[in-house]
Amino acid sequence: MVQRSHVTYFGAGPAPLPTPVLEKAAEVLLNYKDKGIGLCEISHRSPEANDILARTKQALATLLDIPDDYDILFLQSGGSGEFSATVYNLVSIWVEKKRAKIAEEVGDNTDEVLKRLRQVVDEELKLDYLVTGSWSLKASQEASRLIGAKHVNIAADARKANHGKFGKIPSEDQWSLTPRAAGGPALVYFCDNETVDGVEFPSFPRSLEGDDAPLVCADMSSNFISRKVDVSKYAVIFGGAQKNIGNTGIAIVIIRKSLLPPHSTPASPDLLRHLNLSVGPIVLDYPTIAKNNSLYNTLPIFDVWVAGEVMSGLVDSFGAKRIGGQEEVSDEKARLIYEAIERCPDVYRVVPDKSVRSRMNICFRVNGGDADKEKAFLAGAEKKGLLGLKGHRSVGGIRASNYNAVSLNGVKLLVAYLDEFAKSA
Structure with a gap:
């Protein structure tokens, strides 16, 4: 019989997990904390589940030095679901900010507000995508599907710099980011590490530095918790768990609290429909997930537990580092x-x-x-x-x-x- 110790698995995902975590998981699946039932059987509303959530959040916050003005969410969408969630949430915030600004100018004239807002959305709504590999390409395609290709700006396409194939990141002077003078895009999106194509951003893009930088959303599914990250540079970071963090089943989102109520208000579903923009499913709505401590629907607590064990192990192993x-x-x-x-x-x-x-x-x-x-x-x-x-x-x-x-x-x-x-x- 082939033993686990006899092989080394280099698969891209689902990926290997630390053996001690799996050994402990086998125990808690049968009997969690001497309750007589396994971890997959306990209620996601129970005190034990809330304790697992809190410990997992704390481990991640400790590892990455996540500032206090950020929240950590757990969703069941996987990384691909976050392609949609980032569009739904950040476009909604952009639209509401534009509506509020117009309302300040024209007062209570609802018809005029809607008329001008419709024009602003038609002419100014942009989402910038840096397409450097297969996953950022898929993310940009999902954005086009949801809100229309006219609103998606491919600010960089790495294939144009590499004979039609992925394998390079164009120099930043070749990027065509939406001008900030015009209010900037609803988001700038990039995939920090492209799993399929073996491309990784060596550092945070200089073009996106500064307090006036547009909203930055990064897919870190395959290099999460593998290197230092200055979280304060991002509005949203997300990643699927099944690479470095845990088993398949959850996505983790780190989001700036200023994008959540009461600091930011998303546009109403009625307004978005009036503007012919997509209304996202409630299970991908960041304010709803945050308000309910990631427990709006039945969260797979076992998956969160695994992620927490992996990250707590790194905290214990590396200490102050x-x-x-x-x-x-x-x-x-x-x-x-x-x-x-x-x-x-x-x-x-x-x-x-x-x-x-x-x-x-x-x-x-x-x-x-x-x-x-x-x-x-x-x-x-x-x-x-x-x-x-x-x-x-x-x-x-x-x-x-x-x-x-x-x-x-x-x-x-x-x-x-x-x-x-x-x-x-």
Whole structure:
């Protein structure tokens, strides 16, 4: 029988989880805190569930030094659901701000307010998307589906800078962000790490710095809790849990409280419908989720518990270093893999440009993408217990996902195999 200790899993998601967390999970699934029932069976309204929520929030806040003026939400939408949620919520806030400003100018003349607001929405509503890979492309397509392509500004398309393929991030002087002088976009959206294409932003974009920056929404699904993040630079951060944080089932949203009532008021559903804009489902409505402490509907508390255990483990492991400790480990593992690939340029080729190589998803080709050679590479890796290395179906090749639960020893085994295979290729 193959034991868990015999394999190292490099799959891109669902991803490996720390073995101690899984061992403890097996216990609490049967009997949680000697209650005689398992964790999946307790009420999401119970004191135990609220305690799990509080501890998980605190672990994440500690790891990332999240300021007090931010809230943490848990939703069941996954990262893809947040493609829609960010549009619904931030467009609604933008519309209401425009309506309030017009109302100040024209007074109680409702017809005139609506007439002018309709014109403003038609002419000025923009959502800026930095398309650097498959997931940001899907996010921009969802925005177009929800509010119309005329309102979606592709401020950067990495394919135009890389012969029609993803693998680079265009320099910021090539971006066409919506001018802030005109009120700015309802949001600027980017995917911090592109899981499919192995592209990661090396740092926060300079173009989005400053107090007057437009609302920034970042998909961090595959590099969440892997490096330091200045949360104060963002209005919204989200990520699916199934990469570095936990098992499939929840998305985590970090949101600036100024975007929630009573600080911000979303446009009413009637107003949005009058303007031919989408009204989002209540389970994706950030004010509703925040007001109900993520318990508006039945939250999968077990999934939150797993995430809390993973993050609490990092807090305990790295102490004062917090997420900086995990960043050091992640960087070291990525360095070892990339150096092994670069030692054998006649056999391996890293796909993305060196300036934007992901630390989390290391994408490369074998012998120029020779199908037989890549099948042989994968078969040989599997024999050595190195699993999950096949690239995404849309791009092929090899992908080693260097998530937090992948051990340094597991990476060293992969490095040894890379060297061994290169000698026989």
